[in-house]
Amino acid sequence: MPYLHPELVLRRFSAFTREDVRPSVVGEGDEFLEAQVGSMSSTLDFLSRELDGMRGAVEAQHEALLEALNDADRALDGVDAGAPGVRTAVADGRDRLANPPADVYDHEKLLLEVSSDALAAVEAELDGEAARAVRDPLYEFLRVRVTAQLEMLGRESDD
């Protein structure tokens, strides 16, 4: 592996594009080029943040999904619904999460598949209060996922 961390290089490229390149094209009469350079600087900054934070974000989502599946299982018991498909989706999901792929993109794909399968099973087998009770913990995972994505991309506020 070379010496420099790619997130560092991308961050510097972003700053150079924003602080040096963009001012040199602003006011030259080509707003389209200005916008492209601005988008490039912003994209480089986001890419740097992604590289820096993607592994931590996926690990946080993994933990949240495991907890969501456990809570969904308990909720199923509480609503006294058969829902064999939901129970299978939850159990299969837990099994699959026990041995996550090393590749971060494959890991994220696994999380999405497991949560999608569980929610699809709820949709197919449950209605009303029972469906809401089982969905509730799974939605907590969805919120954790999107918050992790936004924080990875630079969100600092708690909102």
Added chain:
Amino acid sequence: MTDGDVSTDALAAYLSGELADGVVEVSDLQYHTEGWSRQTVSFTATWTEGGDETARRLVARVDTDEDVDRSHDTRNDIETEYRTMEAAHEAGVPAPEPVLYADDESVLGGAFFLVEHLAGDAPITWDPRDRQQLYEAWDDPENALPSQFVDATAAVHSVPPEAVPSLEQTDPAEVVDRELDTYERIYEETKLKQEPAVQEALRWFRANKPEIPETTLVHGDYRIGNVLVTEDELTGVLDWEFARVGDPLYDLGYASTRYFSGKLIEPTERPELASALVEREWFYDEYEKRTGRTVDRDRVRYWQAFSAFTMMTRGVAGAHRYQEGETDGVRSAWFQYIVPGHIEDLLAAVEDDRT
């Protein structure tokens, strides 16, 4: 002479005889960023008529991507955009005055239209400085801009469907399914990841379809960023390429999205303001006064959530085009970063009903 992609000589030659009987000169050409694919330039056309020199500032919008696959693109073709603007302008909507439409591709490299140039700038709500100016307009009771934004909205919806024959005439009962089917198809065909939150939102959209009592002309991309404003005046409504016959409340929901108030990664400072300019309930109340319509808040919220889905889908489709090598445009790659914020808004819209 060629300035960028536009030849001022070719444009002048075409306009001589079209715009005036004699020779027309073209000068002061300026490129604009409005529209990411259709090229937009403004210029001054000058000619002599009866011994007097006339100068007119005009805007040309050129269709530069006629050969691009549009199966994932809901924009109308450029002639339809022009005809829609014509109908809107005739009906009193503050749209730029249409001048001419030309399908002669030899002039500017694609079909194009000309409209009058209007004063003002389109606010960029993701720029904190522009956002602050809009907040100040809302906070200043003497500033007419908020009221004019409502007036313009009402004016768009005063245009009946039959006044815009270039648009597909859709029965009110079919409007919601048309929108859902179109954007769900694009999303499914272009998604790069299976997002469970989006699947949940789609289930909610299908289960909560509103009844639409009437249709009118709908701008389809109605937000402060597609409006020209001076310090305290709205001078024109631009970018009619997404216009269609639909539920007028669609535009209210669209203009009310958090994204168009300036949210990208961080929430905005004033989330209660639609388009960073008008408090939402005030906007709906004033619209009711001007139009006599009842603004069904649930329907507006439905369209607000659906608009988040449509914008997210445009972000996904842009990333898909980039991944497939259909474009090297920087903005297509960048557009993926609008997706998480929209998913957050979709979740917020559906979770109370679903959990």
